[in-house]
Amino acid sequence: MQIPTFDDATAARERIAPYIHRTPVLTSSYLNERTGAQLFFKCENFQKAGAFKVRGASNAVFGLPEEIAQKGVATHSSGNHALSLSYAAGRRGIPCYVVMPRTAPQAKKDAVIGYGGTITECEPSTSSREEVFAQVHARTGADFVHPYNDPRVIAGQATCSMELLEQTDGLDAVVAPIGGGGMISGTCLSLSTLAPEVAIYAAEPEQADDAARSFRAGHIIADDAPQTVADGLKVPLKDLTWHFVKTHVSDILTASEEEIIAAMKLIWQRMKIVMEPSSAVPLATILKNPDVFAGKRVGVIITGGNVDLDKLPWMQG
Amino acid sequence: MQIPTFDDATAARERIAPYIHRTPVLTSSYLNERTGAQLFFKCENFQKAGAFKVRGASNAVFGLPEEIAQKGVATHSSGNHALSLSYAAGRRGIPCYVVMPRTAPQAKKDAVIGYGGTITECEPSTSSREEVFAQVHARTGADFVHPYNDPRVIAGQATCSMELLEQTDGLDAVVAPIGGGGMISGTCLSLSTLAPEVAIYAAEPEQADDAARSFRAGHIIADDAPQTVADGLKVPLKDLTWHFVKTHVSDILTASEEEIIAAMKLIWQRMKIVMEPSSAVPLATILKNPDVFAGKRVGVIITGGNVDLDKLPWMQG
Numbered sequence: 001m002q003i004p005t006f007d008d009a010t011a012a013r014e015r016i017a018p019y020i021h022r023t024p025v026l027t028s029s030y031l032n033e034r035t036g037a038q039l040f041f042k043c044e045n046f047q048k049a050g051a052f053k054v055r056g057a058s059n060a061v062f063g064l065p066e067e068i069a070q071k072g073v074a075t076h077s078s079g080n081h082a083l084s085l086s087y088a089a090g091r092r093g094i095p096c097y098v099v100m101p102r103t104a105p106q107a108k109k110d111a112v113i114g115y116g117g118t119i120t121e122c123e124p125s126t127s128s129r130e131e132v133f134a135q136v137h138a139r140t141g142a143d144f145v146h147p148y149n150d151p152r153v154i155a156g157q158a159t160c161s162m163e164l165l166e167q168t169d170g171l172d173a174v175v176a177p178i179g180g181g182g183m184i185s186g187t188c189l190s191l192s193t194l195a196p197e198v199a200i201y202a203a204e205p206e207q208a209d210d211a212a213r214s215f216r217a218g219h220i221i222a223d224d225a226p227q228t229v230a231d232g233l234k235v236p237l238k239d240l241t242w243h244f245v246k247t248h249v250s251d252i253l254t255a256s257e258e259e260i261i262a263a264m265k266l267i268w269q270r271m272k273i274v275m276e277p278s279s280a281v282p283l284a285t286i287l288k289n290p291d292v293f294a295g296k297r298v299g300v301i302i303t304g305g306n307v308d309l310d311k312l313p314w315m316q317g
Numbered sequence: 318m319q320i321p322t323f324d325d326a327t328a329a330r331e332r333i334a335p336y337i338h339r340t341p342v343l344t345s346s347y348l349n350e351r352t353g354a355q356l357f358f359k360c361e362n363f364q365k366a367g368a369f370k371v372r373g374a375s376n377a378v379f380g381l382p383e384e385i386a387q388k389g390v391a392t393h394s395s396g397n398h399a400l401s402l403s404y405a406a407g408r409r410g411i412p413c414y415v416v417m418p419r420t421a422p423q424a425k426k427d428a429v430i431g432y433g434g435t436i437t438e439c440e441p442s443t444s445s446r447e448e449v450f451a452q453v454h455a456r457t458g459a460d461f462v463h464p465y466n467d468p469r470v471i472a473g474q475a476t477c478s479m480e481l482l483e484q485t486d487g488l489d490a491v492v493a494p495i496g497g498g499g500m501i502s503g504t505c506l507s508l509s510t511l512a513p514e515v516a517i518y519a520a521e522p523e524q525a526d527d528a529a530r531s532f533r534a535g536h537i538i539a540d541d542a543p544q545t546v547a548d549g550l551k552v553p554l555k556d557l558t559w560h561f562v563k564t565h566v567s568d569i570l571t572a573s574e575e576e577i578i579a580a581m582k583l584i585w586q587r588m589k590i591v592m593e594p595s596s597a598v599p600l601a602t603i604l605k606n607p608d609v610f611a612g613k614r615v616g617v618i619i620t621g622g623n624v625d626l627d628k629l630p631w632m633q634g
Contacts, residue, residue, distance in 0.1 A: 305589035
């Protein structure tokens, strides 16, 4: 296990600067009144490829030595990591191989192809995904970039909270969603050096609360196939991200599906931004735990904006 | 007819500064590639009360002498002007009387009340609206602030393109939606002094193209009850706004309902912002007229973000 250092994060910041946006921090006087806190929303939904994942993916891609880079990069993902890695590889002009379940939304497939990625489809099961990915990996010799359990990826995600700190005038806490733990680990990596006084909270769907249960149990608990509207947060912690979670996170808070959807709609209505269900979990937990956050200056990571506009969760059923 | 001057716009800017946002200008590399132009989106969907209308409303409200202000302000509107005037009056602490059709969306009524406005309902017809408004006006003695045909309102709207000019490094053209013509008139007012080389285009739904027909005929043509998804753009030009349109506008371009909805969805998907159908008409006309805009630096006014998230136009039918 190679734990990324603060120097890795500093290097990542310089390396990826030409390829990413310094995303804006938005505020809402309505949501401040409603929560009693001062909320600073770091809007990674405006990021290149529509999500913070492009930070880690770009750091991995642009850190490769030329002879390795020529063979390209590979990953398995049906979500934002697939788009982000394809985008970064496209910017460097190297191949990107993505294994995606054949059931993945066509819009996501189109986006990967639009960025120049090559898709190999698998069945929507872990065994098929692993088998197909092993074949692609062996055939191409491409460098595997894991969606989150990779020191280069975590160092890249760390650049998000570096910016957030500069864009705000002191914070008491930061809340970010937790799935596999890449964003939270990056947040821990930068804040533990730059601002160790800032409390770090992870926000998770009740229906996919494996990280919260891991946190209380003291070891990784992985669920098989959790179901939640926050589709970016279904994956389990791994050794690297677990290291950061157990070392630096103050607490992991959870919210129900209804609370997540209500928070998502509230952000769309009041802040006029398009973001994913996963990105609404932090506000849902803040609304649910006013005692924890009232009177505090709180950074909130809006992780991404890639959502199917034809299937908004408040319009289902 | 009292035509507002550039000095009125300068005074408006200072007067309203404490009550409005200096909204951001966003860009999209995807939309630049797609149109061949460089587009600069002035995001008034992030404005206080969710629309540019708060500029003109605030200028009217905060310009009133104290003895007149005490009696409050009044208007008839089922849209953003009602919200904006209520917001501005609330900030000054004076009454605001709004006549709204009883059929107006409950969300809009709730927002007016939330800002402290008082609603009197009328039937959804011009005659009922005029009759009820005359009663309210006579009873309260409040100052009538017309949604667009008012020099104070036009001077307020002019502050939007003043900011846009400062936020961009030179423009060849600006495109804004046209309904009654308040935003376009304000744009003409500021650009004709600050940057007369910038061509001003108005964008209008084909199904409510009374301004385009007025422009070609050389006199105001008003339609009775046009039907369009761009519900902010159904009202006709009036003498003040017609003066600016005929004097300074280069052309009025139109787009079909399908083109407007497609442009709206494209902006949501690619720019991750929530905005109204009316705000999509400029991009729809730019996509339809590539020869006019290719190679140019074009300011695009995103006029507002107050949309019913339960009734998105691409999900109807």
